[in-house]
Amino acid sequence: MELYQLTAHALRDLLRKKEISSIELTKSILDRINLTDPQIQSYLTVMHEQALNNAQEIDKRMSAGEQLGDLAGIPMALKDNICTEGILTTCASKMLHNFKPPYDATVVKKLKKEGTVLVGKLNMDEFAMGSSTENSYFKQTKNPYDLDRVPGGSSGASAAAVAADEAIFTLGSDTGGSIRQPAAFCGVVGMKPTYGTVSRFGLVAFASSLDQIGPLTKDVTDCALVLNAITGHDPMDSTSLNIKYPDYTKALVNNVKGLKIGVPKEYMGEGINAEIRHSVLNALEILKSLGAEYEEFSLPLTEYALPAYYLISSAEASSNLARYDGIKYGYRTGQFKDLLDLYKKTRSEGFGTEVKRRIMLGTYALSSGYYDAYYKKAQQVRTLIKKSFDDAFSRYDVIITPTTPTTAFKIGEKSKDPLEMYAADICTVSLNIAGLPGLVIPCGLDSKGLPIGMQLIGKAFDEATLLRTAYTFEQNTEYHKIRPNL
Amino acid sequence: MNYETVIGLEVHAELSTKTKIFCDCTTEFGGEVNTHCCPICTGMPGVLPVLNKKVVDYAIKAGLATNCEITEFGKQDRKNYFYPDLPKAYQISQYDLPVCKNGYIDIEVNGQKKRIGITRIHIEEDAGKLMHDEWGTGSLIDYNRCGVPLIEIVTEPDMRTPEEAKVFLETLKSILQYIDVSDCKMQEGSLRCDINLSVKPVGQKEFGVRTEMKNVNSFRAAVRAMEYEAKRQIEIVESGKQVEQETRRWDDVKGVSYAMRNKEEAHDYRYFPEPDLVPIVINKEWIEEIRKTLPELPNAKKERYIKQYQLPEYDAAIITSSRTLAQFFEECVESGANPKIVSNWFMGDLMRILKDNNLEPEEIPFPGQYIAKLLALIEKGTISGSIAKKVLEVMFDEAKDPEIIVKEKGLIQISDESQLVEIAKKVIEDNPQSVADYKGGKEKALGFLVGQCMKATKGKANPQMLNNLLKEMLNK
Ligand SMILES: [Zn+2]
Numbered sequence: 001m002e003l004y005q006l007t008a009h010a011l012r013d014l015l016r017k018k019e020i021s022s023i024e025l026t027k028s029i030l031d032r033i034n035l036t037d038p039q040i041q042s043y044l045t046v047m048h049e050q051a052l053n054n055a056q057e058i059d060k061r062m063s064a065g066e067q068l069g070d071l072a073g074i075p076m077a078l079k080d081n082i083c084t085e086g087i088l089t090t091c092a093s094k095m096l097h098n099f100k101p102p103y104d105a106t107v108v109k110k111l112k113k114e115g116t117v118l119v120g121k122l123n124m125d126e127f128a129m130g131s132s133t134e135n136s137y138f139k140q141t142k143n144p145y146d147l148d149r150v151p152g153g154s155s156g157a158s159a160a161a162v163a164a165d166e167a168i169f170t171l172g173s174d175t176g177g178s179i180r181q182p183a184a185f186c187g188v189v190g191m192k193p194t195y196g197t198v199s200r201f202g203l204v205a206f207a208s209s210l211d212q213i214g215p216l217t218k219d220v221t222d223c224a225l226v227l228n229a230i231t232g233h234d235p236m237d238s239t240s241l242n243i244k245y246p247d248y249t250k251a252l253v254n255n256v257k258g259l260k261i262g263v264p265k266e267y268m269g270e271g272i273n274a275e276i277r278h279s280v281l282n283a284l285e286i287l288k289s290l291g292a293e294y295e296e297f298s299l300p301l302t303e304y305a306l307p308a309y310y311l312i313s314s315a316e317a318s319s320n321l322a323r324y325d326g327i328k329y330g331y332r333t334g335q336f337k338d339l340l341d342l343y344k345k346t347r348s349e350g351f352g353t354e355v356k357r358r359i360m361l362g363t364y365a366l367s368s369g370y371y372d373a374y375y376k377k378a379q380q381v382r383t384l385i386k387k388s389f390d391d392a393f394s395r396y397d398v399i400i401t402p403t404t405p406t407t408a409f410k411i412g413e414k415s416k417d418p419l420e421m422y423a424a425d426i427c428t429v430s431l432n433i434a435g436l437p438g439l440v441i442p443c444g445l446d447s448k449g450l451p452i453g454m455q456l457i458g459k460a461f462d463e464a465t466l467l468r469t470a471y472t473f474e475q476n477t478e479y480h481k482i483r484p485n486l
Numbered sequence: 487m488n489y490e491t492v493i494g495l496e497v498h499a500e501l502s503t504k505t506k507i508f509c510d511c512t513t514e515f516g517g518e519v520n521t522h523c524c525p526i527c528t529g530m531p532g533v534l535p536v537l538n539k540k541v542v543d544y545a546i547k548a549g550l551a552t553n554c555e556i557t558e559f560g561k562q563d564r565k566n567y568f569y570p571d572l573p574k575a576y577q578i579s580q581y582d583l584p585v586c587k588n589g590y591i592d593i594e595v596n597g598q599k600k601r602i603g604i605t606r607i608h609i610e611e612d613a614g615k616l617m618h619d620e621w622g623t624g625s626l627i628d629y630n631r632c633g634v635p636l637i638e639i640v641t642e643p644d645m646r647t648p649e650e651a652k653v654f655l656e657t658l659k660s661i662l663q664y665i666d667v668s669d670c671k672m673q674e675g676s677l678r679c680d681i682n683l684s685v686k687p688v689g690q691k692e693f694g695v696r697t698e699m700k701n702v703n704s705f706r707a708a709v710r711a712m713e714y715e716a717k718r719q720i721e722i723v724e725s726g727k728q729v730e731q732e733t734r735r736w737d738d739v740k741g742v743s744y745a746m747r748n749k750e751e752a753h754d755y756r757y758f759p760e761p762d763l764v765p766i767v768i769n770k771e772w773i774e775e776i777r778k779t780l781p782e783l784p785n786a787k788k789e790r791y792i793k794q795y796q797l798p799e800y801d802a803a804i805i806t807s808s809r810t811l812a813q814f815f816e817e818c819v820e821s822g823a824n825p826k827i828v829s830n831w832f833m834g835d836l837m838r839i840l841k842d843n844n845l846e847p848e849e850i851p852f853p854g855q856y857i858a859k860l861l862a863l864i865e866k867g868t869i870s871g872s873i874a875k876k877v878l879e880v881m882f883d884e885a886k887d888p889e890i891i892v893k894e895k896g897l898i899q900i901s902d903e904s905q906l907v908e909i910a911k912k913v914i915e916d917n918p919q920s921v922a923d924y925k926g927g928k929e930k931a932l933g934f935l936v937g938q939c940m941k942a943t944k945g946k947a948n949p950q951m952l953n954n955l956l957k958e959m960l961n962k
Contacts, residue, residue, distance in 0.1 A: 081532075082532075083531065083532045089531070089532075091531070096531065099531065101525070101530065101531070101532065102525060102530070103525050103530075103533075105532060200534060201532070201533065201534050202532045202533070203532055204531040204532040205531075205532065205762075207761075208761035208762045209761035235536065236534060236536060237534050237536075238534065238535070238536050238537065238762060238763050238764050239534075239761075239762065239763075239764060315758060316758075316761055318566075318756075319564050319566050319575075319576050319756070319758070322566060322568065322574070322575030322576060323529045323531070323573060323574045323575050325568060325570075325575060327570045327573075327627070328528065328529070328530075328573055329530070329531075339570070343568055363756065366566070366756035366757075366758055367754055367756060368754050368756070371756075371758070375758060
């Protein structure tokens with residue numbers, strides 16, 4: 001096995017035993033990127049030199065006996081909407097094609113402190129709006145399982161890079177499923193933590209009340225390691241919760257005896273591809289055989305989650321993206337008559353179609369006369385959806401659903417019809433609306449050989465139960481070992 | 487027909503917190519352009535605001551000082567509009583749940599007391615400053631003021647004359663200075679107001695159509711703008727036309743206002759709750775904590791001065807109108823000076839010097855004890871009252887202790903009788919005509935002779951002693 005194929009925890013052990021060095025490992029990843037990324041197209045920026053210098057420094061510190069974190073020396077990459085000091089952070093938009101933040105996001109500070117090696121920045125749907133990474137201004141990332149298919153989105157490249165062994169782990173962001181859906185499409189583990197668990201400082205905002213940063217990894221153990229590194233209260237983020245965060249590796253226990261699993265029938269209906277339904281049921285049977293119980297139940301209001309999500313996220317986005325006006329940084333139009341003309345041209349030329357669509361949708365939803373009918377109503381739905389989850393969690397420890405209605409679709413297949421594209425988020429958006437944690441793990445392949453992901457939903461701040469359930473599943477199955485043929 | 491003006495005000499006061507409302511940048515005025523800012527207050531991608539708790543403290547304090555209810559569960563909202571001085575393209579303000587509401591301030595105009603309702607007080611951030619055309623190639627932006635905390639105080643339409651509005655503004659300014667939440671320096675833009683004004687025939691209940699006037703930067707300008715607008719509206723009504731509901735801009739140099747183009751004012755601000763911030767939850771303990779820090783407010787202080795020091799109401803009102811002046815007054819009195827005499831000096835020479843030199847009470851360069859010392863020098867006979875006036879001028883120029891000034895400038899009063907007799911003798915010799923006049927019954931001539939003695943001693947002679955001495959010598 002090559003070094004780039006290993007998990008972070010396996011590599012940690014090798015690094016600690018001094019059997020390998022971070023520089024060897026980083027070289028292995030950089031070589032892999034050179035080899036496969038011309039096909040996969042995950043990276044927007046690769047930092048060859050910086051990564052190697054960084055790895056060398058970590059090696060020195062390790063051999064000097066310095067105690068570093070579990071992820072010390074591990075090469076990783078970040079979605080390009082996570083700010084990195086002095087390194088391009090484009091959000092895959094023409095608008096920020098030249099933007100180098102003068103600051104690190106809090107998660108970046110934390111990962112630096114941990115001693116990880118940043119190898120580059122990853123492609124995405126422009127400003128995280130999309131489900132296929134087709135909305136990038138720069139390039140189309142491919143699904144490593146089938147290069148004609150999308151990797152999902154918006155953190156499509158964060159999932160593809162892990163699946164293609166171009167990074168040991170990555171960070172993505174999830175506003176309506178943007179970590180979980182690509183994790184499912186690319187057959188990797190992806191977690192959207194509870195809202196408020198990971199600082200949003202330095203995450204370029206799409207929808208502030210929904211955005212959350214999370215890890216994409218090769219297995220559940222790595223997921224716990226990355227969570228340990230990135231969670232925690234941040235005084236720079238008012239929505240970050242000041243609570244005691246657990247050691248997530250403590251949750252890696254191979255035991256689900258007595259675990260109560262709820263399966264909402266609204267997520268298992270006609271709209272879901274039969275192979276996916278079958279795969280999830282199979283996974284539930286496996287968990288049952290390991291001592292868990294599951295039953296179907298009804299989670300009301302599910303049908304309203306999608307429209308509520310699109311209203312709230314677009315409304316917030318219309319305001320969050322208003323700052324890109326050509327005045328302070330990023331793209332500015334060449335010729336303009338006056339201030340209004342500068343605004344119009346800069347924004348018309350700098351944003352892609354989908355971003356403009358959402359800005360218009362959100363601006364409309366917040367307009368006077370429509371606010372009550374749209375934004376306010378959506379917030380009311382939000383409260384009710386939260387409540388219906390609360391009710392469900394009074395009976396169940398975990399809720400399990402499919403992650404997506406279909407497996408990875410073909411590039412171009414849905415990009416003509418935004419509504420069809422939006423419908424792909426049906427299984428994932430409710431969690432963002434309710435602020436709940438969601439963990440996606442691979443649970444098989446469909447007949448086309450494309451990965452299927454199962455979504456585990458937990459109570460707020462109960463990532464531990466999700467990790468334990470997923471870990472148990474992983475310990476007793478081989479799905480997580482499936483790799484694409486590249 | 488007689489018309490009545492209906493006036494409501496929206497006053498913006500910059501809070502004097504050390505740091506900005508959502509970041510750690512200083513709020514200090516007058517720094518080099520774009521040196522008091524950071525990624526947060528310049529709205530870089532990915533940054534987040536964190537509310538400075540002091541801003542809420544100050545808003546609560548302002549609310550308590552203006553008899554407001556404090557909102558237990560408040561929130562902040564985004565007010566969306568594009569302008570280059572607003573880097574996020576939205577201002578974080580408060581829409582429907584301001585920190586304070588339903589208060590009032592009592593004012594007094596021409597001896598008549600009147601209560602002006604305060605609709606609400608909310609917190610928000612200031613914007614940057616655009617500098618146009620200085621280089622002829624476009625505009626530049628200074629973000630130093632961006633994120634400086636403001637409170638906006640909105641009144642009920644309770645004022646009926648520009649004079650009332652002016653007194654309201656003065657009273658409000660004095661309260662804000664007393665509670666130390668704003669320095670209210672209009673020239674630095676830390677107090678600004680928008681005026682809502684309409685006219686109606688006296689006795690009519692319904693209000694007329696109102697206009698909103700922006701860009702009013704001094705109390706004087708406010709009065710002029712209101713007088714101008716009332717006159718303009720009355721002329722429109724008199725001519726049988728309708729007043730347009732519009733936003734107008736006051737040009738203080740030309741003394742006129744003009745309607746802002748529709749584009750400038752036709753904003754749909756698309757307010758919605760700021761998702762990057764959590765609700766502002768204010769419990770009873772917090773409110774009581776702030777209440778404890780409230781000082782004696784101007785009205786209460788005025789009443790106390792009248793009772794405790796027997797000051798005339800007018801004097802008490804003037805002295806207590808400024809927190810600094812009142813503090814200064816109290817320092818004098820605490821140092822042992824007679825309050826009534828102090829008050830006379832304040833109302834007379836002190837106020838005159840301030841006015842002549844265009845100084846604010848804050849700019850008095852010496853402590854209150856110095857006035858007490860000055861008065862003690864008069865009482866002990868070390869200097870005369872007229873010398874004291876001169877010493878006070880010097881105190882303003884040199885900020886020195888009056889005792890030192892008197893010594894340095896050799897201003898100590900001549901109270902040595904033999905010395906005074908010598909001076910008097912010489913003056914009597916030199917002015918036979920006046921001596922004759924006095925002896926002939928012209929009392930006034932004595933004054934002239936005293937004056938001549940004072941002149942000869944450059945004002946240092948003890949006038950009371952001189953008076954007695956001269957009388958004695960002339961009556962011999
Ligand atoms: Zn700042």
